[in-house]
Amino acid sequence: MEIFAPLLQYLISGLTNGAIYALIALGFGIIYNATTIINFAQGEMVMLGALCAISIYHLAPSLPLAFAGAVVLVTCVGLIFERLALSPVKDPTPIALIIITVGGAVLIKGVAMLLWGKEAYNLPPFSGDAPIHLGPATILPQNLWVLGITAIAVAALEAFFRLTLVGKAMRACAYNTRAARLVGIAAGRMVQLSFGISAALGAGAGILIAPLTLGVYDMGTMLGLKGFSAAIIGGLGSMAGGVLGGLVLGVAEALATGFISSGYRDAVAFLLLLLVLFLRPQGLTGGRK
Amino acid sequence: MTPPRFLNRWLLFAVAVGVIAAFMDQDYYYTLLNFIGIHTLLVVGLNLLLGYAGQISLGHAAFFGLGAYTSGILTATCGVDPWLALVAGLAVSGLAAFLIGIPALKLRGYYLGMATLGFGIIIYIILNEADGLTGGPSGLSGIPSLSLAGLAFNTPRRLYLLIWIILGIILAMSANLVNSRTGRAIRALHDGEAAAESLGVDTFRLKLKIFVWSALYASLAGSLYAHTLNFVAPSSFGFMFSIKLVTMVVLGGMASIWGSLLGAGTLTVLPELLTVFHDFEMVIFGAILMVVMIFLPRGLVRGILDLCESRRYKRQGGRISF
Numbered sequence: 001m002e003i004f005a006p007l008l009q010y011l012i013s014g015l016t017n018g019a020i021y022a023l024i025a026l027g028f029g030i031i032y033n034a035t036t037i038i039n040f041a042q043g044e045m046v047m048l049g050a051l052c053a054i055s056i057y058h059l060a061p062s063l064p065l066a067f068a069g070a071v072v073l074v075t076c077v078g079l080i081f082e083r084l085a086l087s088p089v090k091d092p093t094p095i096a097l098i099i100i101t102v103g104g105a106v107l108i109k110g111v112a113m114l115l116w117g118k119e120a121y122n123l124p125p126f127s128g129d130a131p132i133h134l135g136p137a138t139i140l141p142q143n144l145w146v147l148g149i150t151a152i153a154v155a156a157l158e159a160f161f162r163l164t165l166v167g168k169a170m171r172a173c174a175y176n177t178r179a180a181r182l183v184g185i186a187a188g189r190m191v192q193l194s195f196g197i198s199a200a201l202g203a204g205a206g207i208l209i210a211p212l213t214l215g216v217y218d219m220g221t222m223l224g225l226k227g228f229s230a231a232i233i234g235g236l237g238s239m240a241g242g243v244l245g246g247l248v249l250g251v252a253e254a255l256a257t258g259f260i261s262s263g264y265r266d267a268v269a270f271l272l273l274l275l276v277l278f279l280r281p282q283g284l285t286g287g288r289k
Numbered sequence: 290m291t292p293p294r295f296l297n298r299w300l301l302f303a304v305a306v307g308v309i310a311a312f313m314d315q316d317y318y319y320t321l322l323n324f325i326g327i328h329t330l331l332v333v334g335l336n337l338l339l340g341y342a343g344q345i346s347l348g349h350a351a352f353f354g355l356g357a358y359t360s361g362i363l364t365a366t367c368g369v370d371p372w373l374a375l376v377a378g379l380a381v382s383g384l385a386a387f388l389i390g391i392p393a394l395k396l397r398g399y400y401l402g403m404a405t406l407g408f409g410i411i412i413y414i415i416l417n418e419a420d421g422l423t424g425g426p427s428g429l430s431g432i433p434s435l436s437l438a439g440l441a442f443n444t445p446r447r448l449y450l451l452i453w454i455i456l457g458i459i460l461a462m463s464a465n466l467v468n469s470r471t472g473r474a475i476r477a478l479h480d481g482e483a484a485a486e487s488l489g490v491d492t493f494r495l496k497l498k499i500f501v502w503s504a505l506y507a508s509l510a511g512s513l514y515a516h517t518l519n520f521v522a523p524s525s526f527g528f529m530f531s532i533k534l535v536t537m538v539v540l541g542g543m544a545s546i547w548g549s550l551l552g553a554g555t556l557t558v559l560p561e562l563l564t565v566f567h568d569f570e571m572v573i574f575g576a577i578l579m580v581v582m583i584f585l586p587r588g589l590v591r592g593i594l595d596l597c598e599s600r601r602y603k604r605q606g607g608r609i610s611f
Contacts, residue, residue: 102578277404
């Protein structure tokens with residue numbers, strides 16, 4: 001039983017981080033489905049979400065306002081990014097798109113550094129920080145917020161894609177863009193929409209994690225890469241895969257931090273990524289070819 | 290490329306290197322030129338992979354780091370001869386590239402980008418964390434200078450000669466490689482893997498060969514870097530440096546040997562010229578990557594040349610032919 005107490009604690013922190021990775025992974029998956037592009041700037045949307053929310057909170061100390069305001073702002077950034085950086089590309093080879101989106105990520109990060117400086121900022125937790133005791137482990141209210149909002153977001157997305165006309169149109173584009181065009185779906189609009197939704201998901205992830213880790217201009221790169229790892233581990237383009245990949249990655253990292261060393265935490269994430277890429281590139285859930 | 294012009298370029302290169310060495314006497318400029326040389330070595334190697342073979346590596350700083358740290362650890366900690374350490378660095382980097390390349394190069398596009406990126410980050414973390422071996426985040430100092438027949442390369446001017454002579458040889462080798470049978474196979478691979486295979490090119494072996502080859506360039510650059518600074522720290526080998534290398538390739542021009550010199554030169558000199566550059570570094574690098582790839586995907590020089598060329602042909606009322 002001695003090993004059980006820390007194990008539960010690692011599991012809680014792993015699942016919390018995993019939920020964040022899952023949100024980011026879903027953002028990658030939605031854009032990939034609409035365009036077969038991997039948007040390496042996705043992580044920067046997370047950072048922008050966190051920092052915008054913090055700035056809005058400093059102007060008007062209301063968390064719901066900060067949350068909504070930041071999501072709207074970052075969604076606009078995502079839409080503008082698609083218009084300015086990706087729609088003018090004449091020859092969209094994967095290499096060109098990798099370089100362009102990586103360039104976009106570096107640019108956004110650089111601008112954020114100029115705007116917010118290099119300090120880390122604090123966002124208060126959504127409902128206090130009195131720990132809740134759960135058997136031998138403790139859980140912070142913010143952990144519950146992260147898990148709860150992620151679950152709601154996933155359910156809402158699933159409902160959007162299954163039940164609404166626009167959602168179905170987006171799925172049609174993901175399945176076969178040309179056929180979707182033939183039945184009158186505006187594929188270009190769907191691409192824009194996918195960038196908007198992904199940016200909003202990223203921003204949400206950033207706002208949720210800011211009270212736990214602080215918000216700083218360079219937080220996005222690592223979170224984005226891990227979100228992408230989660231997407232690949234689960235199976236790129238699959239919703240269930242993204243969630244599963246995120247949670248697996250989060251828990252694996254937490255266990256490695258607890259039982260091996262915190263310094264190698266990030267290495268574990270990428271080692272897992274390499275293993276999946278080399279042994280099962282279609283991801284745990286199969287995903288698309 | 291006709292042979293006499295080809296020869297003239299190399300002659301020009303050698304004369305320029307010699308003239309600078311004869312007439313310039315400010316150490317600052319030599320130091321700058323040394324970094325340009327080292328960066329060019331890296332960029333030529335990455336260009337072979339990215340520009341010619343069309344395979345992306347977002348973790349090239351790792352091979353640079355492996356070369357630098359192998360040289361550093363073997364000479365500073367174990368007292369091995371620097372030249373032997375350099376060769377050991379090549380062996381380590383080459384082997385790492387071979388082992389990581391076998392599974393990674395079966396992947397395409399984004400997956401390859403992500404695998405190389407993951408590898409780069411893992412190496413960076415190891416350099417930081419294995420502090421018993423690497424000195425951790427504060428780095429490894431006391432690396433001796435290279436020396437040849439009693440002459441130590443310990444002043445910027447001597448290092449300049451060493452680095453630029455090596456660079457000249459590497460540039461000539463690379464130009465030779467891309468104009469050879471292998472070079473044509475590499476370009477065929479870039480344009481279409483299936484087509485190249487149907488013409489009898491073993492594309493996987495070829496990709497692996499180029500990957501290892503470009504890692505060896507990076508390792509050589511790393512060893513020279515370690516013996517130039519006499520100090521290495523992990524922060525020089527992170528993700529951002531890998532991105533800078535890609536930026537240098539993109540700016541100089543994909544699939545251009547001399548463009549590599551231009552790309553590395555520009556992006557090494559620019560931060561020195563503009564003191565404000567440091568704060569705007571990321572913005573400028575990001576903007577270069579985006580603007581060049583969106584509007585001039587063949588690189589700055591080639592892109593502008595292409596534009597002029599197509600204008601001229603249009604004026605003459607002819608069609609564009611290659």
